[in-house]
Amino acid sequence: MMPYAPVGYDEMYCAGGDPRHACRDFVARLNVISEGELRDRQRAAELNLSNMGITFNVYGHEDGTEKVWPFDLLPRIIDADEWQCVEQGLKQRIHALNLFVEDIYNEQKILADGVVPRDLLMSAKTYREPMVGFRPTQNVWCHISGVDLIRHEDGTIYVLEDNLRCPSGVSYVLENREVMKRAFGKVFEGMSVVPVEEYPEQLLQRLLECAPPQAASPTAVVLTPGVYNSAYFEHTFLAQQMGIELVQGSDLIVDDGYVYMRTTKGVTKVDVIYRRIDDDFLDPECFREDSCLGVPGLIDAYRRGNVTLANAPGTGVADDKAVYAYVPAIIKYYLGEDAILDNVPTYVCSDPSQCDHVVNNLHELVVKPTNESGGYGILMGPQSTQEERDAYVDLIKSNPRNYIAQPMLQLSTVPTLVESQLEPRHVDLRPFVLCGKEIYVMPGGLTRVALKRGSMVVNSSQGGGSKDTWVLRSSRIENGSPAYATADSGA
Secondary structure, rough: OOOOOOOOOOOOOOOOOOOOHHHHHHHHHHHHOOOOHHHHHHHHHHHHHHHHOOOOEOOOOOOOEEEEEEEEEEEEEEEEEHHHHHHHHHHHHHHHHHHHHHHHHHOOOOHOOOOOOOOHHHOOOOOHHHHHHOHHHHHHHOOOOEEEEEEEEOOOEEEEEEOOOOOOOHHHHHHHHHHHHHHOOOHOOOOOEOOOHHHHHHHHHHHHHHHOOOOOOOOOOOOOOOOOOOHHHHHHHHHHOOOOEEEEEHEEEEOOOOOEEOOOOOOEEEEEEEEEHHHOOOOOOOOOOOOOOOOOOHHHHOOOOOEEEEEEOHHHHHOHHHOOOOOOHHHHHHHHOOOEEEEOOEEEEOOOOOOOOOHHHHHHHEEOOHHHHHHOOOOOOHOHHHHHHHHHHHHHHHHHEEEEEEEEOOOOOOEEEEEOEEEEEEEEEEEEEEEOEEEEOOOOOOOEOOOOOOOOOOOEEEEEEEEEEEOOOOOHHHHHOOOOOOOOOOO
C-alpha cells in the first residue's frame, strides 16, 4: 500500500502507524491493492457519480454552479461500541431539544426558571411568534435533524452544532454507499458494515406517524423551492426513494383550511409536507409577503391541525449557535441526565464578561455568526491577520448577540487519496436523526472531508468532499438500542 503518515488523531491509524482495531480487516485488504488499481477505482467512483447525475450547486462560483459531488474512496470506519454511545447521545439530544422547542412556544418553564436567558431566546432571528401556543402532532417539532460531530486530537467526540431546520446531505450518504459498492465491491463485501438503505423507509414512516390524527390514509409530499436550490438533487432523490410527489409552492393550494395538491386529475388533499423551504418563505400571508416559493394560507392550515409540516416552523431557535451553548443544561433540565455527547466549549458574546474574553483572545478562537451556515462568516483566529481580527472586534461589539466563539479544535483525519498518494485530511460527521413516535438514528451519516491540505473547512460549497461512513455490525446495533418515546413527555 502507499506510505501514510498520520497527523494528530487519525480515525484509521494509531500514532505509531498500526491500524486501529476496527480498521484492521480493511487495512489488510487495502494493503494488497496496488497504487495504480486504487487510482483506477477512485476514477471509476468519480465516473459513477457523474453518470448517476449526483450533483450539488454552488452559488456564485466562477466555474459554474452545478458540480459533481466530490467523493473519496477510502471510508471512515466506526467501531460498533463507539457508535452505540454516539447513537444514544444523539437520541438524548434530539429528545431534549424537542421538549425545549415545545416548551418555549408554550409554557416557557425553562425561561421562567432561568436555565436559558429569556432575552437570548426572544432575540433569536429564528424565533417564530406565530407558533406560540401551538402543539404539533405527537409533540414532534424536529422530525429530521442533522447533528455535526467532530473528534478532537485527544480522541474526544464533540457536538459542533445542531441542524434542525432543513438539514441536507443524507442523499449523499445513500449514494456514497452505492458508489462504494460499485467501485470497491470486493473490499466492501464481508466487512460487516451496517446498511443505510432503509433511511427513506424510516423517513416516510415517521412523516406519516406525525400526520394529523384525522387523516386515515395520509398523503405526504416533498416541498422544494425549485431546480436552482443547492440541494435540489436531494429533494428529487428523497421524493423518488419514498415514492411520494415532489412539489413546488405553485403546485399546492389551501382551501377552507386544508392543503391540496394540483394533479392532472384534479386536486388531492395533502396531509404531511416535508418542506425544504426556509420558514420565511413558507407562507406570504404569515412570514415574508414577497415570497413566491410558499403557499398562501399554509400556516393557518397548519395551526388548525389539518396538515403537518416537517420540520415545524420555529425549530431554528434550537440550532441557534448561542442557544447551542445551553444544550447540556437543556438536557439536564428536561431529562435529569448529563449530556452523553459533549459540546465544544463556547463563549456567548451577548454575555458581557464572555464577550470581553473573546475580544481579548481572538487570536486563539474561532468566531461564528449565530445563524449562518455553510461555513460562511467564520473567523479562524489562529490563522487570521491582525487586520481581520480588528474588523471582527468591530462586528462583535456592534452586535454581540450575533456571535459566539470557541477554541480552535484540531479535527481528526482519515487517509484520503490525493493524486498519487495517501494524505491525512480533516473530517467531521453529520449523522441524521429522525423523530416520530420513536427516534431513529441512521447508522453513520455523512463524513465530510476537507480536501485542501491543512484546511478545517469541510463544507462542499468551500472545497470539501465526502466519504462513505462504515459502522461495523454488532448484535446490539442490529437488534436496535432503546429508543426515546417522544409523545407526552415533559420536564
